[in-house]
Amino acid sequence: MRILVVEDEKQLNEALCKLLESEHYAVDRCYDGQEAWEHLAGADYDAVILDIMLPKVDGLTLLHRLREKGSAVPVLLLTARDSIEDRVEGLDAGADDYLVKPFAGEELLARIRVLIRKQSKNLTNKLQVADLVMDVSKRQVFRGGKELFLSGREYAILEYLMRNQGIILSRQRIEDHIWNYDYEGGSNVVDVYIRKLRKLIDEGYTPKLIHTVRNVGYVLREQP
Numbered sequence: 001m002r003i004l005v006v007e008d009e010k011q012l013n014e015a016l017c018k019l020l021e022s023e024h025y026a027v028d029r030c031y032d033g034q035e036a037w038e039h040l041a042g043a044d045y046d047a048v049i050l051d052i053m054l055p056k057v058d059g060l061t062l063l064h065r066l067r068e069k070g071s072a073v074p075v076l077l078l079t080a081r082d083s084i085e086d087r088v089e090g091l092d093a094g095a096d097d098y099l100v101k102p103f104a105g106e107e108l109l110a111r112i113r114v115l116i117r118k119q120s121k122n123l124t125n126k127l128q129v130a131d132l133v134m135d136v137s138k139r140q141v142f143r144g145g146k147e148l149f150l151s152g153r154e155y156a157i158l159e160y161l162m163r164n165q166g167i168i169l170s171r172q173r174i175e176d177h178i179w180n181y182d183y184e185g186g187s188n189v190v191d192v193y194i195r196k197l198r199k200l201i202d203e204g205y206t207p208k209l210i211h212t213v214r215n216v217g218y219v220l221r222e223q224p
């Protein structure tokens, strides 16, 4: 899952990115509204954390433009304590949620989970395909009731596959949602991780859940 952080306060921006990265999100950061607009035009984000008071283009203007363009990307607004009007305008303009500064990191993470959950139409923080279960709030994975231990990147890819179960995903699409702009890419990095994931979640279990679709990509589903 890939998140864009738009916040001009350098320290807060840094803290937000660190927090999100510690939860294995791929994170891109921006410090003004213009830069954010360019990022949003060039990548497909799973959520945006958007400060309202920003240089160049403010958060509310950016949000209006985004929704006018037809973008449905989930947006969490960051607002000052005394700006009720901003929050109302933000929600009316199509923000999905807001947090009042200062806020606790744990709460921000929980709000992000809700936004991503709604986007993938899950009602809870548990994702399931056959007997493969992922508890997103505890970051645990089970197959057949047995806990599996995944690295951060393996977990991130599996989460993306599970949220898109039954959908054939190209290598490029997987790459775009798991790595940020800093990542330079390698031709077969997705294949390498899929191989590792297969070992972890499919080896010794039936049915196999990760399927290769020749010349297209991968799909996670129960049916062969």
Ligand code: CA
Binding pocket: 007, 008, 009, 051, 052, 053, 054
């Ligand atoms: Ca600001």
